[in-house]
Amino acid sequence: MMKGVDNRRLAFSLKWGFTSDRIVEILDKYRKGRLPTEEDKDVLKMARMLFDMILKGEEQANSGNFGMNFLESIKVYNRSISIINTREFLSIMSNESMNEVIKNMDLSFDKIIKSEPLEGVLNRELLFFDLMRELTLNETEDVIDGFYESKGMSKWSYLQRNI
Amino acid sequence: MVISPKEHIEDRIYRIQEEIYELLAKEYVTIEPKNFLNSLSYYNNKMKERLMNVEEDNIKSIRRIGRLLQIIHINLDEVDHIKTTNVPLELIHYLNRILINNNAKYSVLYRPGTEFNYSYWNYTNFMRSVGSGLGLEPDQNLSVISYPLCESKNVLLNCILFHEIAHQLNEELNIRSDIEKNIQIRSEDLDKYVDEWISRFSEIRQIVGEREITLDRFFSENEVIKSYLVEELYEILYSWIDEIISDLIAFYYAGPAFLLALAEAAYVNRSEIRFSETHPPLFLRLKAIFRLYSKLEYSRKLKKYRTITKLIAYYKNISRSSYEKIGNIPDKERNIILERTVIKVIPILISAIENKIKLSKTTFIKSHIESAVNSYMNLIPPVELINYDLKSKRIHDPFTILNSAWIVKENYKTKTHSMFGGNKQKARISINQLTCKALESNDFLYRMEEKD
Numbered sequence: 001m002m003k004g005v006d007n008r009r010l011a012f013s014l015k016w017g018f019t020s021d022r023i024v025e026i027l028d029k030y031r032k033g034r035l036p037t038e039e040d041k042d043v044l045k046m047a048r049m050l051f052d053m054i055l056k057g058e059e060q061a062n063s064g065n066f067g068m069n070f071l072e073s074i075k076v077y078n079r080s081i082s083i084i085n086t087r088e089f090l091s092i093m094s095n096e097s098m099n100e101v102i103k104n105m106d107l108s109f110d111k112i113i114k115s116e117p118l119e120g121v122l123n124r125e126l127l128f129f130d131l132m133r134e135l136t137l138n139e140t141e142d143v144i145d146g147f148y149e150s151k152g153m154s155k156w157s158y159l160q161r162n163i
Numbered sequence: 164m165v166i167s168p169k170e171h172i173e174d175r176i177y178r179i180q181e182e183i184y185e186l187l188a189k190e191y192v193t194i195e196p197k198n199f200l201n202s203l204s205y206y207n208n209k210m211k212e213r214l215m216n217v218e219e220d221n222i223k224s225i226r227r228i229g230r231l232l233q234i235i236h237i238n239l240d241e242v243d244h245i246k247t248t249n250v251p252l253e254l255i256h257y258l259n260r261i262l263i264n265n266n267a268k269y270s271v272l273y274r275p276g277t278e279f280n281y282s283y284w285n286y287t288n289f290m291r292s293v294g295s296g297l298g299l300e301p302d303q304n305l306s307v308i309s310y311p312l313c314e315s316k317n318v319l320l321n322c323i324l325f326h327e328i329a330h331q332l333n334e335e336l337n338i339r340s341d342i343e344k345n346i347q348i349r350s351e352d353l354d355k356y357v358d359e360w361i362s363r364f365s366e367i368r369q370i371v372g373e374r375e376i377t378l379d380r381f382f383s384e385n386e387v388i389k390s391y392l393v394e395e396l397y398e399i400l401y402s403w404i405d406e407i408i409s410d411l412i413a414f415y416y417a418g419p420a421f422l423l424a425l426a427e428a429a430y431v432n433r434s435e436i437r438f439s440e441t442h443p444p445l446f447l448r449l450k451a452i453f454r455l456y457s458k459l460e461y462s463r464k465l466k467k468y469r470t471i472t473k474l475i476a477y478y479k480n481i482s483r484s485s486y487e488k489i490g491n492i493p494d495k496e497r498n499i500i501l502e503r504t505v506i507k508v509i510p511i512l513i514s515a516i517e518n519k520i521k522l523s524k525t526t527f528i529k530s531h532i533e534s535a536v537n538s539y540m541n542l543i544p545p546v547e548l549i550n551y552d553l554k555s556k557r558i559h560d561p562f563t564i565l566n567s568a569w570i571v572k573e574n575y576k577t578k579t580h581s582m583f584g585g586n587k588q589k590a591r592i593s594i595n596q597l598t599c600k601a602l603e604s605n606d607f608l609y610r611m612e613e614k615d
Contacts, residue, residue, distance in 0.1 A: 006441070007284060008398065011292035014231060018296030021224040025217075042298060061390035064350055068343050071401065074394045081387055133223045140230050 010143045012075060017136035019046045020129045027126050030112060041113050047129070048113075051106040054080045058099060083131040092124055168225045169214060175232050176211045180204065182239050192247045193255075195272035198303055199286070200242060203235050205302045206290065210235075213297060231293065241274050241309070249275045249315040251324070253602040257561045258328045260609070261416060264521050267335050269304040271328065276309035279432075281323045283308050283330040283409075306331050318598045319568055322417050322424035329412035330405065336519045338408050338512075339401065345511050346404060348396060352500045356396075357389045359496055364388070396500065403443040403505055404512070407451045411516055414452050416525055419461060419475070420565040422452055423573065426478045435481045436489060438498055447502060449482035451509050458513070464527045468574040524560040535559050535567035535601075540575065542582075542593065544600035546608075558608055559601065568598040 026040045036044060057077025060070050083089055084098050093101065105125050111118050183204045187197060210228050217224045255273055262271070269287065276282065284307045291301045308327040314320050333339055339346075413421045426449065429435075435445040442448075456462075456475075465471055486498040535545035545564055548557045559567075571579060572594050583589040 007289055008402075010234075011289050014227070014293040015296040017227050018293065021217075021221075021227060022296070025221070025224070039298070046296075057390070061387075061393065064353075066347065066393070066397070068340075071394070071397050074390055074397070078391055078394055081390075133227075137223055137227055137230075140227065144230060144233055 006143050010140060012072070013136040013139035013143070016050070016076070016079075017133060017140060019043065019050070020132040020136065023047050023129045024126060024133060027122055027129070031122060031126075035115065036112060044109050044113050047109050048106055050076055051102050051109075053077070054102050055099065079132065079135055080128075082135060083128055086131060089124075089127060089131065092127065167219065168222060168229075169217065169219050172214055172225055172229050172232070173211070175229065176207055176214070179207050179232060179235055179239065183207065186239060186242055190247070191245055192250050192252060193273070195270055195305065196242050196245050196274070198270070199238070199272050199305060199307070202286075202290075202302050202305065203238060206231070206294075206299075207235055209297065209299055238307075241276065244277070244312060245274050249312060251310065251315055251318065251321050253599040253606075254318055254321050254324060254561075256606040257602065258324055262328060262331060264523065265332055265336065267331060269306050269331055269335065271331065272305060272307045273324075274307065274309055275312035275315050277312065278309075279311045279313075281308075281310050281327055281428075283327040285331070285334055288334065316595065316599070318595055318602065319420070319565070319572060320424050320428060322420045322565055322569075323413075323428060325413035325417040325421050326409045326425065329409035329416075332412055332520060333405060333408045338515050338519055339404055342508070342511055342515050346397075346400060346504065346508055348400070348500055348504050352503065353389070353393070353396075356496050356500060357392055360388055360392060396497065399440050400501055400504055402441050403447075403501060404508065406442050407448060407505060407509070408512055408516065410448050410452055411455055411512060412520060414455050415516065415520065415522055416562070418459075418525065418527055418562060418566050419456075419465065419471070420562075420569045422449075422456070422478070423471075423474070423569050425452075426481075430478075430481070436484060436486070436492070438492075438494065443501075443505060444484075444486075446481050446484035447505060449478055450506065451512070453479055453482050454509055455513060459527075461527070464529065467529075468570050470574045470576070471570055474573055525562045527566065528563070531559060531563045532567050532570065535563050536570055536575075538601075539567060539571040539594060539597055540578070542597065544597045544604065546601050546604040558605065561602055561605055564598060564601045564605065568594055 022043045023046070026036055026043055030036060053073045053076045057070075057073035057075070060066055060073060061077060066074075080102065081098070084093070084101060096104070101124070105128060108118060108120075108122060108125055110116075183200050187200050187204075191197060210231060214225070214228055217228070250273055255271075259271070262269070269285075272286075286305050286307050287301045287303065290299075294301060308324065310321060310324065310327075410421075410425065413425075417424075426445070429445045429448070433445070435449075437444055461475075462472075465475065486492070486495060486502045489495070492498065531548060534548045537549055538545035545559050545567055547559065572591070579590040579594065580587055583593065
């Protein structure tokens with residue numbers, strides 16, 4: 001259907017896109033007082049898996065040790081950098097590092113799965129996955145519409161440095 | 164809201180299902196198209212269930228469902244092109260035998276494509292990945308191979324299909340995934356590449372409001388740029404290595420017949436140095452194949468056929484090209500890194516393949532090739548050895564049939580053309596028909612043997 005790399009990008013963006021859609025739906029209901037079902041908990045476990053991969057990706061990027069199956073970890077790590085560096089996300093961050101943000105979000109999910117009481121209203125978790133939905137949807141659309149090659153560089157101009 | 168996206172997508176699901184029913188009512192020469200349609204129907208219905216759980220104003224979720232439906236739709240369109248007359252049955256029986264001999268669990272759907280291209284798509288792996296986001300398990304093991312519609316009966320060019328099924332073997336036997344630890348970009352090369360990008364970003368600028376800003380300001384640390392570049396490089400690298408593995412496996416199974424088919428199709432389509440994210444440049448693919456070509460001593464085996472030898476020497480010359488030798492090309496640094504990493508790993512790929520795939524009846528036996536060539540030159544399908552000794556093996560295997568066909572096509576071009584009054588097309592069609600007949604007979608005899 002599509003070419004090798006495109007298929008991988010498409011499979012990746014749809015996988016984490018559908019996962020993020022479902023996580024947002026579950027968190028939204030949770031905030032309205034509906035406790036997660038067993039099926040919902042399986043989806044939330046996917047979120048924890050994602051956080052684990054992000055942390056592994058960060059470690060691999062910093063150390064330069066690329067072990068087996070590292071590519072997906074690097075990919076989710078790169079997406080999470082893009083999300084955390086958005087103005088929306090930065091505006092609700094305290095003085096934590098990215099690593100701490102991911103670990104704290106992971107802790108929230110762990111508590112929801114274990115039905116333990118939670119502090120806060122999950123704004124950050126909701127925003128993270130909502131931005132992940134947006135990002136993956138854009139990537140899916142780019143591949144399907146065949147715009148991947150452009151990489152959005154056309155709006156930049158390459159000039160002699162004079163600042 | 165005047166427009167209801169949810170209703171629109173619901174209608175789309177309904178229409179896709181109608182189309183699936185229509186396509187299921189058709190007859191196909193193999194069982195795979197119907198299996199594929201049933202699987203698409205399964206995912207279409209799952210999308211319907213998913214849609215029912217989505218709120219009307221949840222536009223992102225609705226759009227994503229719409230995108231998956233688009234993928235299902237593209238595939239329906241391609242199944243629509245399958246007819247009993249445009250499936251290369253004469254070759255796919257043998258290709259399926261190779262898969263079965265290697266204990267492959269997947270079945271393959273062969274379909275003519277609208278693009279002038281050969282391609283492989285692991286449908287199940289794709290759906291497994293997508294489905295994991297939806298809590299779905301794939302319903303069957305299926306991959307899809309496409310070939311150009313107008314070449315469906317060009318059995319000589321279709322030797323490229325050996326490369327496509329090799330993708331299946333690569334995935335099922337975990338050839339690339341088991342040697343990933345050996346696929347490493349040199350850290351000096353990577354660091355240099357990252358530094359070049361950082362310097363390039365500092366020269367790329369845009370006016371935002373009234374301020375001029377440079378692109379490097381978007382990256383707080385160099386490590387961040389590095390991880391983006393690592394993703395880009397390895398994504399391309401893995402695709403290239405998958406292609407090289409498939410070329411090498413195909414060369415093991417089809418020998419020079421594959422080399423000649425690939426080189427002819429690829430060289431006509433694009434420059435030998437052209438960069439693509441999905442496929443290594445032709446010179447690099449040939450470099451890997453020629454490594455195996457030497458190992459299997461084909462120069463000695465083909466020495467007798469001078470025109471073929473000259474043609475192969477021409478392709479060998481292409482394989483000597485390198486991104487390191489070429490002057491100004493876009494992204495030269497990246498291309499050099501990829502080339503170096505691939506070249507380093509070729510010997511490891513060859514030994515990994517030799518350890519994992521099962522090879523039989525893929526030996527270039529000069530007397531058999533000669534006998535098959537003689538059959539062709541007498542317009543007899545090369546099914547059996549001419550003047551055979553009753554005690555010895557007498558049926559030609561597909562490897563011999565295909566390689567002798569290429570030898571006749573290229574080495575005895577003038578002679579075969581003159582046999583048909585100078586009509587090149589007639590000569591080409593005749594070689595093609597004789598090859599198809601020989602392969603069909605071979606398959607028949609193989610089945611009879613199996614039955615006994």
